[in-house]
Amino acid sequence: MGGGPAGMAAALAARAAGVQDILLLERDQHLGGILNQCIHPGFGLHHFKEELTGPEYADRFVRLLKEEQGIEVSLRSFVVKLTPGREISYFRPGALEEVRARAVILATGCRERTREMIQIPGSRPAGIYPAGLAQKMVNMEGWIPGREAVIVGSGDIGLIMARRMALEGVKVKGVVEIQKTSRGLVRNVVQCLEDFGIPLYFRHRISRIHGADRVEKVDVVRVDDNLKDIPGSGFEVPCDTVLVSVGLIPENELLEMAGGEIDRAANTPVAAGVNLTSVPGVFACGNACKVYDLVDWVTRDSALAGRMAAEYLEKK
Amino acid sequence: MKRVMTCIECPQGCRLEIEADGRRVLSVAGQKCKRGDKYARQEIEAPMRTLTTSVLTGGLELKMLPVRTSKPIPKEKLFETMAAVKRIVVSSPVKAGAVVATDFLGLGVDLVACRSIDKK
Numbered sequence A: 001m002g003g004g005p006a007g008m009a010a011a012l013a014a015r016a017a018g019v020q021d022i023l024l025l026e027r028d029q030h031l032g033g034i035l036n037q038c039i040h041p042g043f044g045l046h047h048f049k050e051e052l053t054g055p056e057y058a059d060r061f062v063r064l065l066k067e068e069q070g071i072e073v074s075l076r077s078f079v080v081k082l083t084p085g086r087e088i089s090y091f092r093p094g095a096l097e098e099v100r101a102r103a104v105i106l107a108t109g110c111r112e113r114t115r116e117m118i119q120i121p122g123s124r125p126a127g128i129y130p131a132g133l134a135q136k137m138v139n140m141e142g143w144i145p146g147r148e149a150v151i152v153g154s155g156d157i158g159l160i161m162a163r164r165m166a167l168e169g170v171k172v173k174g175v176v177e178i179q180k181t182s183r184g185l186v187r188n189v190v191q192c193l194e195d196f197g198i199p200l201y202f203r204h205r206i207s208r209i210h211g212a213d214r215v216e217k218v219d220v221v222r223v224d225d226n227l228k229d230i231p232g233s234g235f236e237v238p239c240d241t242v243l244v245s246v247g248l249i250p251e252n253e254l255l256e257m258a259g260g261e262i263d264r265a266a267n268t269p270v271a272a273g274v275n276l277t278s279v280p281g282v283f284a285c286g287n288a289c290k291v292y293d294l295v296d297w298v299t300r301d302s303a304l305a306g307r308m309a310a311e312y313l314e315k316k
Numbered sequence B: 001m002k003r004v005m006t007c008i009e010c011p012q013g014c015r016l017e018i019e020a021d022g023r024r025v026l027s028v029a030g031q032k033c034k035r036g037d038k039y040a041r042q043e044i045e046a047p048m049r050t051l052t053t054s055v056l057t058g059g060l061e062l063k064m065l066p067v068r069t070s071k072p073i074p075k076e077k078l079f080e081t082m083a084a085v086k087r088i089v090v091s092s093p094v095k096a097g098a099v100v101a102t103d104f105l106g107l108g109v110d111l112v113a114c115r116s117i118d119k120k
C-alpha cells in the first residue's frame, strides 16, 4: 500500500525474491509519492551514486515497475480498510474492491504536523499552510501562495521551501526556529538561506498571527533555554503568508485498524525490529515505519521489507 | 585570509576550512572526499548552483513539468534564469532527461526534463 519510494522498492524487491502475485495500490494518479513534489536535487547519492531530483529518482523506479509483469499497479486506489486477517478494501474510480492478501506491506508515508499541533495563538486567516502542501502548490500546481512569507521551523522542508519561494519572487522574511540548531541538513541552511540572504532566527517562536481575512503580520519573540519567552525581545514581521514546517507524522491508521500496536508519541508501529509490526504478515516500511531524512535509506530498508515479506510467504 | 564554509556537494555537509588570498585558494581542510576540495575552490572563485524549478505545460497530464539545468550555473544568474524559465510552456510529451531548451541564456547549459510526461 503506497506507491512512493518505499512501496516501489518493496514491491520490486518482493518480486525479485520470487513473490508471484503483487498488487501495488496508490491513491494518487501517478507513482512516486512525495518525490514528485520534491523537485530539488539531493536524492540518490548513495543508491545511484549520482545526485538526482525527486522526480528523477522516482522515474527510475517507475520505469522498472513498467517492465515488471508480475506487479499489478492500481492507481487512484484508496485503501479504506485492513483487517487482522489481511482483507483489504479500497476505492478506485467507480468501484469498491475487496482483496485478501497473504502478506501486506504498509508504505503509507507521513502527513504533516499543522499549526494546530504547535498552538500558535492568534486569528485564523487565510495564508497559513503546511510547508509540504505549499511545496505541492508551487511545484506541481503552479500557484504561488503569497508575496511575503515567514517560515516556522527549520527542518529540511522549511529550508527548501524558503529557497523555492525566494526563487519564485516571494520575499521570504525569515525562518523562525524554536530550537538552538536546525533539524535540517547543514547544506540546506547554506544553499537555501545563506544564498538568498534569508535570516534564520534560532531560539525564537511566533507568538501570534494577526489578520482578519488574510495574514497581515506575525509577532516573533526570543525564548530562553527553557523555551520561555524573553520579555521585551518581541518584534513584528509584516507578511501575508506563514509556512509551517514542524515535522511529520507517520500514517498508520490502517495498521491500527488491523489491530496493530502503535507508539502514541511517534505514531509508529511497535515491533521487534525495522519493517515489522505486531500483526503477523503485516510489514511497514519507509516513513510509515520511521521518519527518514534520506530517501536512499528508505529504498534500502524498504527493499529489505519486500524480501522479509517474501520470506514470510515461503515459510507459510 | 581564513574562511570557513559548509560543503554542499552532498548531505554530509563537511565543514571546510579554507586559506585564501583574495580569490586564490591556498589550502582546503576538513573535506571527507575530493569533491570538497573542488567545491571550496569553485565557491571562492565563482560560486555555481544547479537550478531546479517547474515550467508550465499545456494539454499535458500534469500542470507543471519539473526541470533542471544540465550543469550548475553561476549563482548570480539564478534570478535571471528563473525569469526566462517562466516564459517557457511545454506542450508536447517528453521523457525524463529530454532537453526542453538548449543553450539556455547562452550559459552553455540545457534545461532538462526531470520526469516523463504524457498527453492528457
Ligand code: SF4
Pocket: B007, B008, B009, B010, B011, B012, B013, B014, B030, B031, B032, B033, B034, B035, B036, B037, B039
Ligand atoms: S567534502 Fe565530500 S563528503 Fe564532505 S560534504 Fe563535500 S562532497 Fe560530501
